[in-house]
Amino acid sequence: MSAVLADMSKTERAKTETSxxxxxxxxKAIAPSKGGRPWTFYVLAAxxxxxxxxxxxxxxxxxxxxxxxxxxxxxxxxxxxxxHWFVDLFTQVRTGDVKGxxxxxxxxxxxxxxxxxxxxxxxxxxxxxxFRGDTIVFYMMIGSLVAPGLVLGLGxxxxxxxxxxxxxWYTSALGAxxxxxxxxxxxxxxxxxxxFNHAWEEAAYDLGASRWQSIWLVMIPVLAPGxxxxxxxxxxxxxxxxARSLQTAGSLNTLPLEIWSMTLNVTSPSLYALGTVTTxxxxxxxxxxxxxxxxxxxxxxxxxxx
Amino acid sequence: MQPIPAQSxxxxxxxxxxxxxxxxxxxPLVLVLVPFFVAPILVVLAASFFATDGFxxxxxxxxxxxxxxxxxxxxxLKLYLATIKFTVLTWIFTLIIxxxxxxxxVFHVRNQLLxxxxxxxxxxxxxxxNIIRMISWIPLLGKEGLINQALLALGxxxxxxEVLLFSDLAVVIAYVHQLTIFxxxxxxxxxxxxxxxxxxxxxxAGASRFDIMRLIVVPMSKSGIALGTIFVVSIVMGDFFVVKxxxxxxxxxxxxxxxxxxxxxxYPTAAASAVLLxxxxxxxxxxxxxxxxxxxxxxx
Numbered sequence: 001m002s003a004v005l006a007d008m009s010k011t012e013r014a015k016t017e018t019s020x021x022x023x024x025x026x027x028k029a030i031a032p033s034k035g036g037r038p039w040t041f042y043v044l045a046a047x048x049x050x051x052x053x054x055x056x057x058x059x060x061x062x063x064x065x066x067x068x069x070x071x072x073x074x075x076x077x078x079x080x081x082x083x084h085w086f087v088d089l090f091t092q093v094r095t096g097d098v099k100g101x102x103x104x105x106x107x108x109x110x111x112x113x114x115x116x117x118x119x120x121x122x123x124x125x126x127x128x129x130x131f132r133g134d135t136i137v138f139y140m141m142i143g144s145l146v147a148p149g150l151v152l153g154l155g156x157x158x159x160x161x162x163x164x165x166x167x168x169w170y171t172s173a174l175g176a177x178x179x180x181x182x183x184x185x186x187x188x189x190x191x192x193x194x195x196f197n198h199a200w201e202e203a204a205y206d207l208g209a210s211r212w213q214s215i216w217l218v219m220i221p222v223l224a225p226g227x228x229x230x231x232x233x234x235x236x237x238x239x240x241x242x243a244r245s246l247q248t249a250g251s252l253n254t255l256p257l258e259i260w261s262m263t264l265n266v267t268s269p270s271l272y273a274l275g276t277v278t279t280x281x282x283x284x285x286x287x288x289x290x291x292x293x294x295x296x297x298x299x300x301x302x303x304x305x306x
Numbered sequence: 307m308q309p310i311p312a313q314s315x316x317x318x319x320x321x322x323x324x325x326x327x328x329x330x331x332x333x334p335l336v337l338v339l340v341p342f343f344v345a346p347i348l349v350v351l352a353a354s355f356f357a358t359d360g361f362x363x364x365x366x367x368x369x370x371x372x373x374x375x376x377x378x379x380x381x382x383l384k385l386y387l388a389t390i391k392f393t394v395l396t397w398i399f400t401l402i403i404x405x406x407x408x409x410x411x412v413f414h415v416r417n418q419l420l421x422x423x424x425x426x427x428x429x430x431x432x433x434x435x436n437i438i439r440m441i442s443w444i445p446l447l448g449k450e451g452l453i454n455q456a457l458l459a460l461g462x463x464x465x466x467x468e469v470l471l472f473s474d475l476a477v478v479i480a481y482v483h484q485l486t487i488f489x490x491x492x493x494x495x496x497x498x499x500x501x502x503x504x505x506x507x508x509x510x511a512g513a514s515r516f517d518i519m520r521l522i523v524v525p526m527s528k529s530g531i532a533l534g535t536i537f538v539v540s541i542v543m544g545d546f547f548v549v550k551x552x553x554x555x556x557x558x559x560x561x562x563x564x565x566x567x568x569x570x571x572x573y574p575t576a577a578a579s580a581v582l583l584x585x586x587x588x589x590x591x592x593x594x595x596x597x598x599x600x601x602x603x604x605x606x
Contacts, residue, residue, distance in 0.1 A: 058442035126331025148544030155346025236433035
């Protein structure tokens with residue numbers, strides 16, 4: 001999806017280009033832009049709609065069910081409506097330390113995001129040119145991405161134990177999560193960098209910019225949408241991370257760990273209420289990130305037209 | 307990283323200097339991956355050769371006892387068969403759905419902005435919690451869930467179906483629900499790069515739409531399919547919580563058994579089983595990588 005976020009800029013560019021040149025007669029041969037649609041269109045459109053419904057349908061069920069009143073159960077039909085289970089979630093002892101884990105997860109996600117953006121950006125710069133041993137680093141990254149999270153988490157936990165360090169959410173879990181978010185971040189940077197026009201960087205050097213000036217004043221502003229995409233990955237992947245945190249978070253839970261223990265012993269709509277709350281946070285982050293990217297692209301599009 | 311040939315002229319230093327610069331830029335990445343990926347893997351590898359007192363204490367040493375135990379257990383074969391069954395089923399469904407969703411977005415949606423909007427609509431759930439998305443099937447699939455209610459009301463069944471939730475079916479549904487996105491994104495990417503002129507030329511040469519699909523679209527989406535397959539296979543094989551929750555404890559996979567082993571502090575057996583699983587995964591991934599240059603694919 002990284003590439004597509006970057007593609008949005010391409011689309012903007014394409015739009016300004018097509019306004020200048022005459023659009024080709026058939027831009028899409030399979031689905032000609034004039035005339036009737038082939039039958040496959042309707043079949044695939046139906047498949048697409050079914051897929052999106054299956055994707056979002058269940059999620060919306062639990063959001064709706066979390067607003068039941070005290071009689072509420074885990075399935076439809078709705079029994080009344082109230083905010084009872086949200087209050088329950090944050091006040092009851094039996095549902096665990098939701099407030100504390102929520103707080104920790106947000107803090108951890110912010111730290112992970114900052115580190116992910118900086119490290120991925122630097123790695124993206126490094127991988128632009130081949131250097132001896134780059135393949136090793138690359139495959140190390142892929143390995144970190146595909147390795148079973150629980151196994152890595154256990155290894156990290158045992159390592160901390162062997163070194164006599166205490167496992168905690170801001171040390172071992174932070175590292176374990178970075179081993180998951182960084183490969184994603186760097187892969188997104190690859191896609192973003194491959195669309196970077198190097199003429200700008202060269203122009204900066206020609207005008208006498210130092211290496212740092214060209215990075216700080218040219219690359220970072222130009223790559224801003226891509227960096228926001230990296231931040232989005234960093235935050236959401238950390239905020240929802242579970243398998244790698246399980247053996248590394250120490251005595252204090254992060255939010256997904258709290259949800260996990262709730263799935264095992266809470267059978268009330270509080271579970272759904274927690275789902276609703278965390279998803280709202282995710283949606284705010286996703287909306288803010290995508291919104292900012294679109295805004296930057298729009299601004300650039302209108303500037304390019306002038 | 308092909309896109310930067312020799313045209314970054316500002317500094318075109320000697321090879322050794324550019325080696326140094328490259329390593330400087332990736333050093334923060336390496337500084338995270340070595341302690342939190344390489345070292346833990348080595349620790350697990352070492353632990354698999356250690357002996358245990360059965361209470362979580364590890365005695366450094368070299369014994370193959372854990373491997374013998376894992377390989378001799380009839381359970382191991384059953385776990386691998388179950389894991390492979392889930393992997394294959396999930397792979398088939400995610401591939402079919404992912405391929406056609408991507409195909410629809412790239413070749414059937416005429417407005418490119420709309421296509422990107424619909425694409426983002428598919429990707430948004432990726433950024434939300436997997437656990438929440440998994441439990442969100444309970445109100446639908448449960449014994450008193452929506453699907454059973456609907457089927458009862460329609461008179462299709464008399465008794466509520468019990469196989470819907472807490473069964474292998476539910477496990478596969480949850481996997482497909484979570485992982486189709488990993489197929490859609492890379493396949494969408496490779497399809498979007500297919501030059502439309504190629505397809506026009508094929509039409510002009512008299513190719514049918516089926517020919518175009520068979521001879522152009524599928525071969526040119528191969529790298530996306532390979533990339534998606536790596537994601538889906540490695541996630542399903544490494545998963546334990548979907549199996550645990552959605553099967554209601556009725557099924558197990560290699561990693562969920564690993565989780566149980568860790569729970570009862572059987573670290574060496576757990577580690578031996580993890581090492582075996584990693585070897586299997588590495589074998590599968592490298593087989594797939596032989597068909598596609600993943601690095602070129604990602605960086606192009």
